[in-house]
Amino acid sequence: MGDMTGQVALVTGGIRGIGRAISERLAARGVEVAAGYSHGKEAAEQFVADHPRASLHQGNIGVAEDCERVVSEVLERHGRLDILVNNAGVTLDKTVRKMTPHDWDHVIQVNLSGAFYLSRAVLQHMLDRGYGRIINISSLIGEAGNIGQANYASSKAGLFGLTMSMAKETARKGLTVNSVAPGYVSTEMVRAVPKAALDQVIAKIPVGRLGEPDEVARVVEFLADPDSGFITGQVYSVNGGQYM
Numbered sequence: 001m002g003d004m005t006g007q008v009a010l011v012t013g014g015i016r017g018i019g020r021a022i023s024e025r026l027a028a029r030g031v032e033v034a035a036g037y038s039h040g041k042e043a044a045e046q047f048v049a050d051h052p053r054a055s056l057h058q059g060n061i062g063v064a065e066d067c068e069r070v071v072s073e074v075l076e077r078h079g080r081l082d083i084l085v086n087n088a089g090v091t092l093d094k095t096v097r098k099m100t101p102h103d104w105d106h107v108i109q110v111n112l113s114g115a116f117y118l119s120r121a122v123l124q125h126m127l128d129r130g131y132g133r134i135i136n137i138s139s140l141i142g143e144a145g146n147i148g149q150a151n152y153a154s155s156k157a158g159l160f161g162l163t164m165s166m167a168k169e170t171a172r173k174g175l176t177v178n179s180v181a182p183g184y185v186s187t188e189m190v191r192a193v194p195k196a197a198l199d200q201v202i203a204k205i206p207v208g209r210l211g212e213p214d215e216v217a218r219v220v221e222f223l224a225d226p227d228s229g230f231i232t233g234q235v236y237s238v239n240g241g242q243y244m
């Protein structure tokens with residue numbers, strides 16, 4: 001494993017669920033974590049109390065100006081940015097027949113456009129330094145599709161296109177861009193699913209249980225490592241065997 005001490009990571013949605021586990025793992029490697037959040041102020045304040053070198057950045061990643069401001073804040077505060085984890089995401093589930101254009105646009109805007117806005121905002125800095133790790137948190141649903149999740153599945157499948165294209169554009173410049181596609185992981189997003197439906201989901205997972213946030217975070221840590229420079233444009237699935 002390479003030395004990550006003193007590196008700086010921007011983790012969107014970095015104080016809850018999978019993002020929190022990613023922030024904890026990177027912080028344990030000596031990385032200064034800049035955690036993005038939209039609403040969860042209380043949890044955010046607790047996070048910096050626990051990690052004095054961390055910083056908090058409020059903003060809606062579905063808005064390009066917020067993304068640019070957040071990246072400026074991170075550079076001003078920490079002086080550099082080595083790792084971007086596009087983790088924040090939302091669901092707004094309905095079948096296509098019932099899905100409004102707003103339902104579609106909102107999920108695409110946050111999950112896909114947000115990753116584009118932030119990647120674009122960090123790119124020049126990373127190119128100038130000749131180093132960067134960008135990791136997009138996609139989903140099993142982006143690989144396989146799902147009833148009631150056409151907007152979410154499209155946003156997460158779109159992240160694969162963004163990942164591969166950016167990987168090709170930056171491969172000779174010291175940057176890597178990869179995706180991680182989790183299956184069903186025990187966070188608030190999944191706990192919101194009704195129990196009967198969740199039991200049916202678990203029955204279809206070959207390992208027979210939900211994943212834990214840290215089981216996703218350890219893959220992100222691996223891809224963020226300086227020694228992972230020969231891996232780019234890839235998708236790492238972390239799904240208990242649910243999609244092969």
Ligand SMILES: NC(=O)c1ccc[n+]([C@@H]2O[C@H](COP(=O)([O-])OP(=O)(O)OC[C@H]3O[C@@H](n4cnc5c(N)ncnc54)[C@H](OP(=O)(O)O)[C@@H]3O)[C@@H](O)[C@H]2O)c1
Pocket residue numbers: 012013014015016017018019036037038039040041059060061062087088089090110137138139140181182183184185186187188189190
């Ligand atoms: N849990 C799963 O089973 C699973 C499976 C596959 C993929 N994923 C993906 O993994 C990522 C994390 O999921 P999770 O389960 O940990 O979700 P979660 O617990 O619901 O947390 C979502 C995070 O995204 C942030 N966020 C939401 N909308 C935002 C916006 N417009 N601007 C900025 N931040 C925003 C939230 O911040 P606030 O709390 O401040 O609002 C929160 O920190 C998501 O991209 C999700 O699609 C999850």
